[in-house]
Amino acid sequence: MARPKDPSLEKRLLESGWDILAEGGFDALSMSEVATRAGAHRSDVYRRWTTKTQLVAEVLAAHLPSVKSCDTGDLREDLRHFLDDLSRSWRAPWTEGLVGFLAELPKDPEAEVTFLNMAKHRSQPLTEAVTRALRRGEITELPDLALLQGLAEGPLMHKRLIGRQAMTPSELDLLADTITAVATQGSPTR
Numbered sequence: 609m610a611r612p613k614d615p616s617l618e619k620r621l622l623e624s625g626w627d628i629l630a631e632g633g634f635d636a637l638s639m640s641e642v643a644t645r646a647g648a649h650r651s652d653v654y655r656r657w658t659t660k661t662q663l664v665a666e667v668l669a670a671h672l673p674s675v676k677s678c679d680t681g682d683l684r685e686d687l688r689h690f691l692d693d694l695s696r697s698w699r700a701p702w703t704e705g706l707v708g709f710l711a712e713l714p715k716d717p718e719a720e721v722t723f724l725n726m727a728k729h730r731s732q733p734l735t736e737a738v739t740r741a742l743r744r745g746e747i748t749e750l751p752d753l754a755l756l757q758g759l760a761e762g763p764l765m766h767k768r769l770i771g772r773q774a775m776t777p778s779e780l781d782l783l784a785d786t787i788t789a790v791a792t793q794g795s796p797t798r
Contacts, residue, residue: 633705665722686737
Protein backbone atom coordinates (compact mmCIF):
# COMPACT_ATOMS: atom_id res chain seq x y z
CA MET A 609 0.00 0.00 0.00
CA ALA A 610 1.37 3.40 -1.01
CA ARG A 611 1.98 6.03 1.63
CA PRO A 612 -0.59 8.86 1.54
CA LYS A 613 0.74 12.15 0.19
CA ASP A 614 1.51 14.85 2.71
CA PRO A 615 -0.19 18.02 1.40
CA SER A 616 2.13 20.28 3.38
CA LEU A 617 5.34 18.58 2.26
CA GLU A 618 6.21 20.90 -0.64
CA LYS A 619 5.50 23.93 1.53
CA ARG A 620 7.80 22.56 4.26
CA LEU A 621 10.52 21.82 1.72
CA LEU A 622 10.36 25.34 0.29
CA GLU A 623 10.35 26.88 3.78
CA SER A 624 13.36 24.79 4.76
CA GLY A 625 15.15 25.86 1.58
CA TRP A 626 14.37 29.51 2.33
CA ASP A 627 15.67 29.19 5.89
CA ILE A 628 18.91 27.58 4.73
CA LEU A 629 19.37 30.13 1.95
CA ALA A 630 18.82 33.01 4.39
CA GLU A 631 21.17 31.51 7.00
CA GLY A 632 24.07 30.35 4.88
CA GLY A 633 23.48 31.20 1.26
CA PHE A 634 23.46 29.09 -1.87
CA ASP A 635 26.61 27.18 -0.99
CA ALA A 636 25.17 26.05 2.36
CA LEU A 637 22.00 24.69 0.79
CA SER A 638 21.90 21.01 -0.11
CA MET A 639 19.01 18.78 -1.11
CA SER A 640 19.78 16.54 1.87
CA GLU A 641 19.74 19.41 4.35
CA VAL A 642 16.44 20.70 2.93
CA ALA A 643 14.92 17.24 3.34
CA THR A 644 16.25 16.84 6.88
CA ARG A 645 14.93 20.21 8.04
CA ALA A 646 11.55 19.54 6.45
CA GLY A 647 11.30 16.13 8.14
CA ALA A 648 11.29 14.48 4.73
CA HIS A 649 13.41 12.12 2.66
CA ARG A 650 15.91 13.17 0.03
CA SER A 651 13.78 11.37 -2.54
CA ASP A 652 10.91 13.75 -1.68
CA VAL A 653 13.13 16.64 -2.73
CA TYR A 654 14.48 14.97 -5.89
CA ARG A 655 10.98 14.00 -7.04
CA ARG A 656 10.13 17.70 -7.19
CA TRP A 657 13.45 19.26 -8.25
CA THR A 658 16.24 17.44 -10.05
CA THR A 659 18.83 20.12 -9.28
CA LYS A 660 19.69 22.43 -6.44
CA THR A 661 19.36 25.39 -8.81
CA GLN A 662 15.77 24.43 -9.66
CA LEU A 663 14.96 24.16 -5.97
CA VAL A 664 16.47 27.57 -5.19
CA ALA A 665 14.62 29.20 -8.10
CA GLU A 666 11.33 27.87 -6.67
CA VAL A 667 12.32 28.87 -3.14
CA LEU A 668 12.97 32.44 -4.32
CA ALA A 669 9.73 32.52 -6.32
CA ALA A 670 7.78 31.35 -3.26
CA HIS A 671 9.46 33.44 -0.57
CA LEU A 672 10.86 36.68 -1.91
CA PRO A 673 9.06 39.63 -0.38
CA SER A 674 6.42 40.97 -2.72
CA VAL A 675 6.82 44.09 -4.78
CA LYS A 676 3.52 45.93 -4.77
CA SER A 677 1.98 48.18 -7.35
CA CYS A 678 1.30 51.69 -6.09
CA ASP A 679 -0.71 54.35 -7.91
CA THR A 680 0.05 57.76 -6.43
CA GLY A 681 -0.89 59.60 -9.62
CA ASP A 682 2.75 60.51 -10.22
CA LEU A 683 5.35 58.38 -12.04
CA ARG A 684 8.27 59.46 -9.86
CA GLU A 685 6.38 58.67 -6.64
CA ASP A 686 5.21 55.30 -8.01
CA LEU A 687 8.83 54.50 -8.90
CA ARG A 688 9.98 55.52 -5.43
CA HIS A 689 7.48 53.12 -3.82
CA PHE A 690 8.65 50.37 -6.21
CA LEU A 691 12.27 51.04 -5.20
CA ASP A 692 11.35 50.89 -1.50
CA ASP A 693 9.96 47.38 -1.99
CA LEU A 694 12.97 46.26 -4.01
CA SER A 695 15.31 47.77 -1.44
CA ARG A 696 13.62 45.90 1.42
CA SER A 697 14.13 42.70 -0.52
CA TRP A 698 17.81 43.44 -1.21
CA ARG A 699 18.50 44.14 2.46
CA ALA A 700 17.43 40.61 3.45
CA PRO A 701 19.98 37.88 4.30
CA TRP A 702 19.03 35.66 1.33
CA THR A 703 20.98 37.97 -0.99
CA GLU A 704 24.27 36.61 0.37
CA GLY A 705 23.65 33.39 -1.53
CA LEU A 706 22.59 34.94 -4.78
CA VAL A 707 25.98 35.12 -6.50
CA GLY A 708 26.48 31.35 -6.39
CA PHE A 709 22.93 30.77 -7.57
CA LEU A 710 23.25 33.21 -10.48
CA ALA A 711 26.50 31.52 -11.54
CA GLU A 712 24.72 28.16 -11.74
CA LEU A 713 21.51 29.43 -13.33
CA PRO A 714 22.61 29.35 -17.01
CA LYS A 715 23.53 25.68 -16.62
CA ASP A 716 19.94 24.77 -15.73
CA PRO A 717 17.34 25.91 -18.30
CA GLU A 718 14.38 24.82 -16.17
CA ALA A 719 15.59 26.81 -13.17
CA GLU A 720 16.35 29.77 -15.41
CA VAL A 721 12.78 29.81 -16.74
CA THR A 722 11.41 29.75 -13.18
CA PHE A 723 13.75 32.55 -12.13
CA LEU A 724 12.99 34.71 -15.18
CA ASN A 725 9.24 34.27 -14.66
CA MET A 726 9.65 35.33 -11.04
CA ALA A 727 11.72 38.36 -12.09
CA LYS A 728 9.11 39.31 -14.68
CA HIS A 729 6.39 39.09 -12.04
CA ARG A 730 8.43 41.26 -9.65
CA SER A 731 8.90 43.92 -12.35
CA GLN A 732 5.17 44.13 -13.06
CA PRO A 733 4.62 47.12 -10.72
CA LEU A 734 7.22 49.07 -12.72
CA THR A 735 5.44 48.22 -15.97
CA GLU A 736 2.11 49.27 -14.46
CA ALA A 737 3.54 52.57 -13.19
CA VAL A 738 4.97 53.44 -16.60
CA THR A 739 1.75 52.44 -18.36
CA ARG A 740 -0.27 54.67 -16.02
CA ALA A 741 2.16 57.54 -16.63
CA LEU A 742 1.66 57.09 -20.37
CA ARG A 743 -2.14 57.21 -19.97
CA ARG A 744 -1.88 60.33 -17.78
CA GLY A 745 0.36 62.05 -20.33
CA GLU A 746 3.42 62.23 -18.06
CA ILE A 747 5.30 60.46 -20.85
CA THR A 748 4.52 60.47 -24.56
CA GLU A 749 5.93 57.10 -25.54
CA LEU A 750 6.60 53.82 -23.82
CA PRO A 751 10.27 53.65 -22.78
CA ASP A 752 12.39 50.50 -22.84
CA LEU A 753 10.96 48.66 -19.83
CA ALA A 754 13.89 46.24 -19.60
CA LEU A 755 16.25 49.20 -19.37
CA LEU A 756 14.15 50.80 -16.62
CA GLN A 757 14.08 47.51 -14.70
CA GLY A 758 17.85 47.26 -14.97
CA LEU A 759 18.20 50.85 -13.82
CA ALA A 760 15.99 50.07 -10.83
CA GLU A 761 17.45 46.80 -9.66
CA GLY A 762 21.05 47.04 -10.88
CA PRO A 763 22.20 49.69 -8.39
CA LEU A 764 20.43 47.89 -5.53
CA MET A 765 22.17 44.62 -6.43
CA HIS A 766 25.55 46.29 -6.87
CA LYS A 767 25.39 48.21 -3.61
CA ARG A 768 24.36 45.07 -1.69
CA LEU A 769 26.55 42.45 -3.36
CA ILE A 770 29.65 44.51 -4.08
CA GLY A 771 29.39 47.35 -1.55
CA ARG A 772 27.93 45.05 1.14
CA GLN A 773 25.47 47.78 2.11
CA ALA A 774 21.87 48.72 1.46
CA MET A 775 21.01 51.90 -0.42
CA THR A 776 20.09 54.86 1.75
CA PRO A 777 16.78 56.72 1.38
CA SER A 778 18.57 59.63 -0.30
CA GLU A 779 20.21 57.23 -2.77
CA LEU A 780 16.79 55.72 -3.48
CA ASP A 781 15.44 59.23 -4.10
CA LEU A 782 18.25 59.91 -6.57
CA LEU A 783 17.63 56.57 -8.25
CA ALA A 784 13.90 57.35 -8.59
CA ASP A 785 14.80 60.73 -10.10
CA THR A 786 17.18 59.06 -12.57
CA ILE A 787 14.69 56.43 -13.69
CA THR A 788 12.00 59.09 -14.04
CA ALA A 789 14.34 61.20 -16.19
CA VAL A 790 15.09 58.25 -18.46
CA ALA A 791 11.39 57.30 -18.69
CA THR A 792 10.33 60.85 -19.52
CA GLN A 793 13.15 61.59 -21.95
CA GLY A 794 11.50 63.28 -24.92
CA SER A 795 8.31 63.73 -22.89
CA PRO A 796 6.99 66.94 -21.39
CA THR A 797 8.61 67.82 -18.08
CA ARG A 798 6.62 67.82 -14.86
